[in-house]
Amino acid sequence: MTTMTENASGLREFKMPDVGEGLTEAEILKWYVQVGDTVTDGQVVCEVETAKAAVELPIPFNGVVAGLHFPEGTTVDVGQVIIAVDVSGGAAPAQAAPAAAQAPAVPAAPVVEAAPEEEAKPEGRKPVLVGYGVAESSTKRRPRKGAEVPAQQSETLYAATAIQGELNGHGHAAQQRPLAKPPVRKLAKDLGVDLATVTPSGPDGIITREDVHAAAAPAQAPAPVAAPAPQEAPARVQPQAPVPAASYDGARETRIPVKGVRKAIATAMVGSAFTAPHVTEFVTVDVTRTMRLVEELKQDKDMHGLRVNPLLLVAKALLVAIKRNPAVNASWDEAGQEIVQKHYVNLGIAAATPRGLIVPNIKDAHTRTLPQLAESLGELVATAREGKTSPAAMQGGTVTITNVGVFGVDTGTPILNPGESAILAVGAIKLQPWVHKGKVKPRQVTTLALSFDHRLVDGELGSKVLADTAAVLEQPKRLITWA
Known part of the structure; x- marks a missing residue:
């Protein structure tokens, strides 16, 4: 282009x-x-x-x-x-x-000159009945596609369409409808109040919440009940305080436009959840030896200057499991009705950023040594936190890891990244009582959860991938014997 x-x-x-x-x-x-x-x-x-x-x-x-x-x-x-x-x-x-x-709120648009007879009739701003009133400061609106409308003209049209009782096509006043905002109309409906019978007290004849409550008070007063025949003196009942009406105050709400990364996340997750049949399996594993290896690697000269943490070894363990079970590294081609087997692993790492969740991936992660994988993970996380992740870095992923353990969460049921076959959730690593060599001892334990697309990954394959990943974390020496 x-x-x-x-x-x-x-x-x-x-x-x-x-x-x-x-x-x-x-x-x-x-x-x-x-x-x-x-x-x-x-x-x-x-x-x-x-x-x-x-x-x-x-x-x-x-x-x-x-x-x-x-x-x-x-x-x-x-x-x-x-x-x-x-x-x-x-x-x-x-x-x-x-x-x-x-910085005008809308792009420049052609100037519309008023007719001579209209110049002497400046029109004040009319009350807005859509939403919660007119903001004192100017507001920014996203420009509409198509024909451009000057800001002043669009504001007048917006107010005119919001006010009921405008003139009809023959120049005669149309039947007047009570002026009230949507929350006030709902309140009146809940209380059974006909707005046509309410006397407005707001500016420009707008009915307020107080007007509705005032009109509802007489109607809600209890009707007198005939006194029962003289019997034993009834127990004295304390009058109950009136229950206040529910409040629907827009001033206590914040509305955030759904756009950019957040909009993409919403679209992708809905599409994934309702397209791929998800299956999630869980396993709890003793990772005490893995945590010891993490501490040893931090002192290794080959890892100097690199960030070494449990996620690094989880990523390596998953790569080993995929090597032993390559059929899990695939995608579903709906148009061609084919399963696409990938002979490379682009390992996605879910990263939380101020703009929302993104999933950049490490290209050809299966070919990297442990130091190279640590370096790639460090660069990926740093770039994501700075908000500088490129679109190319988020394309072509095959399998993803999401680390919910950093938030103290035990585990979860992750949703597949669109186009991928599996995603592994890593829970918090905690010191727990565990049976080790026939005795109950305190051990470092975590829970893994693997979600997979059941169209191309059956229960046996998914179970093997999860079990192999757990086995490597329980016995890290398998990184050598299975690699």
């Missing part, structure tokens, strides 16, 4: 590129340049977030920034122009700088 164009005025336009495979949009997280700045070929001008990762975009030519077409926080379709650069050698227009600094 061409990502830049040039016009006769010497302006070159840089378009949003497809930074991953088949991505259609990206959100601009941060601009590193402003209008008037000089840029050079290869200089990073902005950071964008796709459905897979955060990516820095370099500009492919020299010049002076003439315009930033979208503010930070805007989601832009692939192929749309995001920045214009003057490559003719002239200075950027002076009036363009303030516009970029203000």
Whole structure:
């Protein structure tokens, strides 16, 4: 896809590129340049977030920034122009700088001039009945695809469609409907109050929650009951305090847009859970010898400067188990109705980041020595924490490990990463009483959970992979005898 164009005025336009495979949009997280700045070929001008990762975009030519077409926080379709650069050698227009600094909420749109008779009739902002009122500060809205609408015009249309009782097509007032927000309407329905009978006290004739409660109070008063015939004096009953009505206060809620990595996670997990038939098996294993080996490796000169932890040996144990049971390293091709056997292992490591869970993978992990695997794991985790994982690093995985033990969790039932056949969850390693050589002793114990796609991995194969992984962790010398 061409990502830049040039016009006769010497302006070159840089378009949003497809930074991953088949991505259609990206959100601009941060601009590193402003209008008037000089840029050079290869200089990073902005950071964008796709459905897979955060990516820095370099500009492919020299010049002076003439315009930033979208503010930070805007989601832009692939192929749309995001920045214009003057490559003719002239200075950027002076009036363009303030516009970029203000970061308008929506992209520039054609100016719509009001008719002469309308200029003398400034229209105030109408009450908004969708949501919880008008925010005092300006709000940012994601630009709609298709025709652009000026911000002031779209705000007027939004308010006009939200208010009931507007004029009908013949210029006559339509039948008035009581003005109330959705939470207030639900409250009235729950209390059996007809909003048409409620006297509004809010601004512009809007019915408030207090108005509904006031109208409901008389209706909920208990009807008088005829006194029973004189009998034994009944026991005195203490009056119960009235139960307050349930509160549906939007001010105590936070709504977070689902986009970027979080949206991709949601889509992938739903697709995986309802496409691949999951089976999960568990095993609890004594890893005391593995923990001793971890401490010994930390002192080994070949591991100097490398991060050595239990996850490293879990990864190596799983690779040994896959070598002994290669059929587990496969994927299901729905279109071709085939099982695709992989003769390489791209080992995914689930990593929690501020933007959500991502699963980068170590390419050809099965070919790496223990020091090389430790180095790759360290780089993978550090890059993920910095939010710099590239889309390519998250593609092509075959099997994944998720370490829930770092949160103190014993184990879980992990969901397959889409396109993979198995995922191993590692629980917390704890000191527990364990029967060792016929005696109960305190031992380091953990629980492993293996989920696999039952279309291509049957119970026997899945059990062998889990059992072999556990056996290596229980007797680490098998890393040598089985490798």
